[in-house]
Each structure stands twice: as structure tokens, then as C-alpha cells.
Amino acid sequence: MTEIADRFLAMHERDTAFVMPNPWDVGSARLLAFLGFEALATTSSGHAMTLGRLDGNVSRNEALAHATALATAVSIPINADLEKCFADDPDGVAETIRLTADTEIAGCSVEDYDGTTIYDRGLAIERVAAAAEAAQAVGLILTARAENLIRGRDDLDDTIARLQAYEAAGAAVVYAPGLVTIDDIRRVVDSVGVPVNVLALPHGPTVGELSDAGVKRVSIGGTLARAAFGFVAEAARELLDAGTYSFADHVLSRDDGRAAFS
Numbered sequence: 001m002t003e004i005a006d007r008f009l010a011m012h013e014r015d016t017a018f019v020m021p022n023p024w025d026v027g028s029a030r031l032l033a034f035l036g037f038e039a040l041a042t043t044s045s046g047h048a049m050t051l052g053r054l055d056g057n058v059s060r061n062e063a064l065a066h067a068t069a070l071a072t073a074v075s076i077p078i079n080a081d082l083e084k085c086f087a088d089d090p091d092g093v094a095e096t097i098r099l100t101a102d103t104e105i106a107g108c109s110v111e112d113y114d115g116t117t118i119y120d121r122g123l124a125i126e127r128v129a130a131a132a133e134a135a136q137a138v139g140l141i142l143t144a145r146a147e148n149l150i151r152g153r154d155d156l157d158d159t160i161a162r163l164q165a166y167e168a169a170g171a172a173v174v175y176a177p178g179l180v181t182i183d184d185i186r187r188v189v190d191s192v193g194v195p196v197n198v199l200a201l202p203h204g205p206t207v208g209e210l211s212d213a214g215v216k217r218v219s220i221g222g223t224l225a226r227a228a229f230g231f232v233a234e235a236a237r238e239l240l241d242a243g244t245y246s247f248a249d250h251v252l253s254r255d256d257g258r259a260a261f262s
Contacts, residue, residue, distance in 0.1 A: 001139040008039060008077035008106035008141050012173060012195040017211035019218045020197075022081075024225040025050050026073045027261065031252075033074040034260035039106070041079040042067055046225030055222070056115055060086035060096060068103040077106035079143065084111045088119075090130035097134035097142075107141035109175065112162065113151050121158075125165045132170025143197060144171035149178025156184055160191045167194050173217065180204055182213055189214035 001009070011018050020039045023029035024046030032040055045055035047066050058066075067080040080103070085096040093110060100108055110131040112124040119127065128144045135142035144166035148159045163174040175197040179185050182205050189196050195216035200207070200223070207218050235247035 002106070004077050004104070005106045005139050005141055008079070009172070011039060011077075012141075012216045014216070017207060017215045017218050019200075019207055020079065021220050021224055022046060022222065023070060024222075024228070026069055028224070028228070029070045029074050029078075031256075031260045033076050034256070037076070039077040039079065040070065040074065041219050042070060042081045043222045043225055044081045044083050045222035047081075049222075049225055049229060056083065060099070064099055064103055067100070067105050067108075071104040071106075078104075079107040079109065079141070080105045082108050082110060084114055085127070085131060088114055090123075090126045093127045094130040094134040097131050097140070098138060100140060101138040105140065107143060107173075108135065109143040109145055111145045111147050113147035118147060118151060118153060121162060121165065124162065125169050128166045128171055129169040132172075135172075136170070141172045142170070143173040143175050144169070146174070146176045149176055156187070160188060163188065163192050167192050173197055175199075177221065182209060185210065185215060186213045 018038055020041050021032050021037055022041045022043035023032050024043055029040055044058060044063070047063070048055050048058050051058065063082060067078060071078040080100065082096060085093040087093045087096060097108065110128060112119045112127070132142050146159045146162040146166070148155055159176050163176060166174055171194065173195045174192055176188060177199040179188060179198055180201060185198060185205065196214070197217040197219055198210050198215045200218050200220045210218055238244055238247055
């Protein structure tokens with residue numbers, strides 16, 4: 001395992017949760033690192049927005065190049081959102097993981113959703129097992145994601161069964177985006193023996209509450225990217241419709257810009 005992957009793994013072994021926000025380009029990665037975050041994760045949706053596309057429309061080569069750019073821009077661990085690892089079959093999943101060997105990332109994720117439907121549980125487990133074996137070979141921390149709750153399948157029992165199976169297949173971290181209540185989150189945490197990542201949601205539990213529930217890692221997906229694009233949209237509408245510039249009161253300070261980007 002690489003030194004940066006060792007550092008990343010150690011963060012998951014603490015008593016309290018750490019926050020891993022999701023930059024969408026090199027500039028936002030450097031800014032978040034400057035602000036003091038200890039690890040970052042790419043966001044497939046945020047990256048797609050920078051290319052003028054919807055989520056799910058970035059190629060494997062583009063995703064790996066993006067992860068490489070972020071990992072080489074900062075000195076803290078980067079976890080790569082590789083969606084379904086750009087393959088349906090286990091061999092293709094493993095090949096994607098192997099191709100990360102030169103990216104300098106610390107970890108990556110694999111989803112059990114093909115873009116339309118959730119994979120059959122048996123195939124999903126085989127895919128995670130292949131990803132885990134490949135990740136161990138190249139020294140990465142693998143996160144296995146159960147996508148049920150954000151893909152129209154509100155089945156916590158199946159979600160937990162999948163996470164347990166992914167743990168048994170070799171995943172180092174498990175993640176079920178879409179968990180909302182602290183009771184459901186505690187149930188997931190208590191059901192597995194590896195660190196759990198939780199997606200921070202608007203009006204959901206705070207980082208402190210998640211930490212108290214046993215969560216080890218908190219990410220935010222594409223929310224920061226959407227917030228940034230949302231601010232641009234609001235500012236541009238003000239400029240276009242009113243001809244005023246009150247948005248300039250909220251820009252990044254020059255001092256912070258120099259410190260983050262120098």
C-alpha cells in the first residue's frame with residue numbers, strides 16, 4: 001500500500017468521523033485543501049458539469065485523467081468516484097481499477113448500479129470481489145456502494161444485505177448514499193464491521209451526530225459543485241436582469257485566492 005493510501009486508511013480508524021468534500025476541478029481541490037480538509041473525493045456529477053454534461057456521460061479515460069489531475073494538485077488523499085467502474089462484468093471492473101495504478105489516488109469506489117437498474121446481487125458481489133482484489137494489488141482503499149436508496153429502491157434490508165456481502169467480498173469501506181434518519185444510519189453501522197461513509201444531505205444529521213452514530217467518513221457528493229454553479233446562475237441573473245453586482249460581496253478574497261493557488 002502506498003504512503004498516501006496508508007494515511008487515508010488511518011483516517012477511517014479514528015474514533016470520530018472525518019469530512020471528505022468533493023471538489024469538481026483542480027481549483028476547487030486546492031481551495032478545499034487550503035481550507036484544512038484532510039481528504040477529498042472526486043464527484044462524477046460535478047466533473048460532468050465542468051464538461052457541460054450530465055452525470056454518467058464521462059468516459060473512463062476522462063475520469064482517470066481527472067482523478068490524476070486532482071491527486072497531483074494536492075498533497076492530501078483523493079478518493080476517486082469511478083461510478084460502476086465503466087464496466088458491467090467483473091473483469092472489466094478489475095481492469096478499471098488496475099488502470100488507476102498511475103493516478104496517485106488513495107482510494108476509489110465501485111457502484112452496483114448500471115445506469116438504469118441495480119445489478120443482481122450475485123453479480124454485484126462478483127464485481128466488488130474483482131474490484132477489491134485489483135485494489136489490493138495496486139494499493140488502493142476500495143469503497144463499495146449500494147445504490148438502492150437513491151435509485152428508487154427504498155429497501156433498507158436489501159441495502160444492508162448488500163453492504164454486508166460487499167464487506168465479505170473485500171471492500172474496505174461501505175457506502176449507501178441516501179440514508180436519511182439517524183436510526184437507519186445506526187442500523188447500517190451496527191450491521192457491518194468496516195468503516196461506513198455517509199452522504200451528507202440537506203436537513204439531515206450533522207457531522208457530529210453522524211460521528212456519534214459510528215460513521216467514519218462523511219462526503220457531500222455533487223452538492224458543493226451544484227452550489228457553486230447555483231451561485232453563478234444567481235449572480236448572472238442579477239447581472240442580466242437588474243444590471244447590479246451585489247454578488248461581488250461574496251467572492252473569494254484575494255488573500256485566500258493567493259494562499260490557495262500560489
